[in-house]
Amino acid sequence: xxxxxxxxxxxxxxxxxxxxxxxxxxxxxxxxxxxxxxxxxxxxxxxxxxxxxxxxxxxxxxxxxxxxxxxxxxxxxxxxxxxxxxxxxxxxxxxxxxxxxxxxxxxxxxxxxxxxxxxxxxxxxxxxxxxxxxxxxxxxxxxxxxxxxxxxxxxxxxxxxxxxxxxxxxxxxxxxxxxxxxxxxxxxxxxxx
Amino acid sequence: xxxxxxxxxxxxxxxxxxxxxxxxxxxxxxxxxxxxxxxxxxxxxxxxxxxxxxxxxxxxxxxxxxxxxxxxxxxxxxxxxxxxxxxxxxxxxxxxxxxxxxxxxxxxxxxxxxxxxxxxxxxxxxxxxxxxxxxxxxxxxxxxxxxxxxxxxxxxxxxxxxxxxxxxxxxxxxxxxxxxxxxxxxxxxxxxx
Amino acid sequence: xxxxxxxxxxxxxxxxxxxxxxxxxxxxxxxxxxxxxxxxxxxxxxxxxxxxxxxxxxxxxxxxxxxxxxxxxxxxxxxxxxxxxxxxxxxxxxxxxxxxxxxxxxxxxxxxxxxxxxxxxxxxxxxxxxxxxxxxxxxxxxxxxxxxxxxxxxxxxxxxxxxxxxxxxxxxxxxxxxxxxxxxxxxxxxxxx
Amino acid sequence: xxxxxxxxxxxxxxxxxxxxxxxxxxxxxxxxxxxxxxxxxxxxxxxxxxxxxxxxxxxxxxxxxxxxxxxxxxxxxxxxxxxxxxxxxxxxxxxxxxxxxxxxxxxxxxxxxxxxxxxxxxxxxxxxxxxxxxxxxxxxxxxxxxxxxxxxxxxxxxxxxxxxxxxxxxxxxxxxxxxxxxxxxxxxxxxxx
Numbered sequence: 078x079x080x081x082x083x084x085x086x087x088x089x090x091x092x093x094x095x096x097x098x099x100x101x102x103x104x105x106x107x108x109x110x111x112x113x114x115x116x117x118x119x120x121x122x123x124x125x126x127x128x129x130x131x132x133x134x135x136x137x138x139x140x141x142x143x144x145x146x147x148x149x150x151x152x153x154x155x156x157x158x159x160x161x162x163x164x165x166x167x168x169x170x171x172x173x174x175x176x177x178x179x180x181x182x183x184x185x186x187x188x189x190x191x192x193x194x195x196x197x198x199x200x201x202x203x204x205x206x207x208x209x210x211x212x213x214x215x216x217x218x219x220x221x222x223x224x225x226x227x228x229x230x231x232x233x234x235x236x237x238x239x240x241x242x243x244x245x246x247x248x249x250x251x252x253x254x255x256x257x258x259x260x261x262x263x264x265x266x267x268x269x270x
Numbered sequence: 271x272x273x274x275x276x277x278x279x280x281x282x283x284x285x286x287x288x289x290x291x292x293x294x295x296x297x298x299x300x301x302x303x304x305x306x307x308x309x310x311x312x313x314x315x316x317x318x319x320x321x322x323x324x325x326x327x328x329x330x331x332x333x334x335x336x337x338x339x340x341x342x343x344x345x346x347x348x349x350x351x352x353x354x355x356x357x358x359x360x361x362x363x364x365x366x367x368x369x370x371x372x373x374x375x376x377x378x379x380x381x382x383x384x385x386x387x388x389x390x391x392x393x394x395x396x397x398x399x400x401x402x403x404x405x406x407x408x409x410x411x412x413x414x415x416x417x418x419x420x421x422x423x424x425x426x427x428x429x430x431x432x433x434x435x436x437x438x439x440x441x442x443x444x445x446x447x448x449x450x451x452x453x454x455x456x457x458x459x460x461x462x463x
Numbered sequence: 464x465x466x467x468x469x470x471x472x473x474x475x476x477x478x479x480x481x482x483x484x485x486x487x488x489x490x491x492x493x494x495x496x497x498x499x500x501x502x503x504x505x506x507x508x509x510x511x512x513x514x515x516x517x518x519x520x521x522x523x524x525x526x527x528x529x530x531x532x533x534x535x536x537x538x539x540x541x542x543x544x545x546x547x548x549x550x551x552x553x554x555x556x557x558x559x560x561x562x563x564x565x566x567x568x569x570x571x572x573x574x575x576x577x578x579x580x581x582x583x584x585x586x587x588x589x590x591x592x593x594x595x596x597x598x599x600x601x602x603x604x605x606x607x608x609x610x611x612x613x614x615x616x617x618x619x620x621x622x623x624x625x626x627x628x629x630x631x632x633x634x635x636x637x638x639x640x641x642x643x644x645x646x647x648x649x650x651x652x653x654x655x656x
Numbered sequence: 657x658x659x660x661x662x663x664x665x666x667x668x669x670x671x672x673x674x675x676x677x678x679x680x681x682x683x684x685x686x687x688x689x690x691x692x693x694x695x696x697x698x699x700x701x702x703x704x705x706x707x708x709x710x711x712x713x714x715x716x717x718x719x720x721x722x723x724x725x726x727x728x729x730x731x732x733x734x735x736x737x738x739x740x741x742x743x744x745x746x747x748x749x750x751x752x753x754x755x756x757x758x759x760x761x762x763x764x765x766x767x768x769x770x771x772x773x774x775x776x777x778x779x780x781x782x783x784x785x786x787x788x789x790x791x792x793x794x795x796x797x798x799x800x801x802x803x804x805x806x807x808x809x810x811x812x813x814x815x816x817x818x819x820x821x822x823x824x825x826x827x828x829x830x831x832x833x834x835x836x837x838x839x840x841x842x843x844x845x846x847x848x849x
Contacts, residue, residue, distance in 0.1 A: 140768030144727040175614025189719030192393035200385035228561025333575030337534040368807025369755040382526030421754025578779035586771035
């Protein structure tokens with residue numbers, strides 16, 4: 078089973094998130110996990126064709142997916158003409174410098190793209206951290222070390238408050254991404270096994 | 271393998287679409303397909319818990335999912351607390367009285383709901399009808415008899431121009447819904463078999 | 464100039480947010496600001512027709528606008544048939560128990576509704592708090608006392624971590640809502656003066 | 657009052673739509689209307705700063721705004737840092753080769769961008785064509801010559817079924833765009849006069 082992470086990152090925050098998704102997938106028995114920048118993915122497009130799952134991640138810039146990721150989407154349009162990625166597992170993740178910061182819109186841009194390709198979309202499959210005993214009934218809410226503190230179900234979200242990598246994204250957001258990689262790999266084994 | 275269609279319909283258009291999804295699923299070998307209104311689904315909630323796939327459909331009213339469907343979503347919140355529907359297959363469909371009519375927003379409302387439940391989301395897996403030889407290079411575009419004439423990938427869309435059921439939704443939109451039911455059933459067999 | 468806040472709230476968090484929007488609008492010279500629950504709004508629908516601005520707010524439940532608000536939207540459909548609210552100023556706000564929690568989707572549901580009515584949509588008009596000196600380069604990010612800590616531009620977001628009102632939403636989210644009421648009132652004076 | 661149309665178009669369909677929005681705005685007394693490609697807009701960015709209204713339009717590619725437009729959005733980020741476009745009127749339009757084709761998602765990408773800039777968003781302000789006597793109770797729905805046949809409220813949508821410009825977008829979609837330009841100009845005069 079082959080899982081590929083394709084990411085776009087300018088300052089390195091989303092790269093750390095991508096590496097965590099990759100680590101989570103790679104740790105599942107029977108999974109061959111690779112990680113590509115969008116540029117590397119274009120050079121190795123035949124590997125995408127052979128993959129069982131592809132997970133796409135990029136920063137949220139100005140309220141939607143980054144131009145870097147969108148440009149990649151447009152450059153692989155020939156795969157869409159052939160529905161070459163149909164029935165592969167798909168996933169999405171994003172990072173920005175706010176708690177919320179319109180990150181959902183980026184994930185939705187990616188969800189629509191993957192469904193246009195006929196892929197099968199997998200979300201985080203976890204509750205928001207606010208059902209975690211440590212963060213319930215706290216005005217401050219879940220801290221930066223808590224998994225799924227941002228409460229996303231569509232895909233992992235990370236918030237990097239202009240702190241340079243590797244200080245950001247924080248531990249909790251990295252854990253969210255790693256758990257997602259594991260989930261993607263497990264669903265891929267069930268669907269494509 | 272158990273597939274359940276849950277729908278809300280006021281005038282009967284969405285009901286016809288739901289019946290087509292049900293027909294498509296029921297026609298796949300090894301599939302036990304049921305169809306419930308949102309009221310019936312609440313009365314038979316334990317059947318939803320036992321299902322392998324649940325497909326949700328409702329009209330697009332004022333640009334989002336109908337209050338009837340949303341009320342159902344809120345009444346099954348106990349399933350979300352337990353993530354009781356995690357890893358089931360999910361799908362969505364909608365009908366309104368315009369070609370576009372903000373139908374995508376309704377499908378997205380349902381997609382987010384199913385991903386909050388940890389379900390695995392399956393779209394139409396087909397090209398828009400505009401790659402169909404009969405509709406290419408036609409100013410009018412694909413007619414009401416053409417499958418996926420509306421060009422949706424997230425889930426089947428239907429357009430019923432205030433014509434009473436069974437005259438609307440038209441043949442092409444019904445075929446789109448039926449093909450979707452078949453796809454949902456096939457993916458369910460692969461993922462949950 | 465008449466500004467009306469219409470809100471749906473079950474546990475009282477969104478009510479506090481609505482009252483803050485109202486307070487912000489009422490504090491602007493020349494503004495007559497009212498606040499209605501969705502039930503009161505239906506009983507006083509002629510006041511909505513006379514308003515220069517209407518701001519809609521509700522909790523985010525299961526990833527979209529609450530059934531209570533959606534039901535209200537469907538019950539005022541006669542106003543849409545007549546485009547009776549065309550060119551009025553519109554706004555939206557929401558609360559949920561996560562930092563992010565798919566709140567953007569609720570705001571978008573309301574934005575589409577107001578644009579279907581031909582209303583003029585006004586967002587927060589402010590930067591995310593992450594450009595605030597106190598929260599830059601902090602792993603924790605902006606605290607609960609900081610305005611627009613959640614980084615929303617479409618409309619005010621609040622996060623109430625299951626803490627009972629009036630302890631939640633926190634001070635920063637209330638300030639965000641109040642500043643939004645003021646902005647709505649000021650734009651209303653410019654557009655409708 | 658200065659209205660600027662900024663568009664990205666690869667094959668010329670969206671260009672025709674942009675020219676129609678421009679024509680509609682230019683026809684309103686007291687309006688100085690300009691039209692720029694995204695490249696021209698970058699070269700004349702100070703004109704955008706002086707504008708009273710900016711309308712953004714691009715094709716829907718793979719379910720979201722084109723990389724060409726997104727790249728432009730990222731290149732004018734310095735305007736966002738200064739909120740230099742705050743309180744200007746904003747609008748959006750899009751074209752694709754399907755009736756629906758996930759066009760709403762592109763408009764939403766643009767709406768979020770404009771609200772991040774603190775702009776005031778104006779939609780079509782019209783009913784869907786399906787309330788038009790000629791298209792009611794017709795299985796086929798409104799033809800290509802009917803204004804707002806696609807039923808959009810967020811901004812003009814056009815469907816060009818792979819027919820080369822100027823045969824597509826069809827007459828009705830061009831009329832929708834022209835009416836929108838007129839509306840943008842009129843609201844601009846009211847808000848910024």
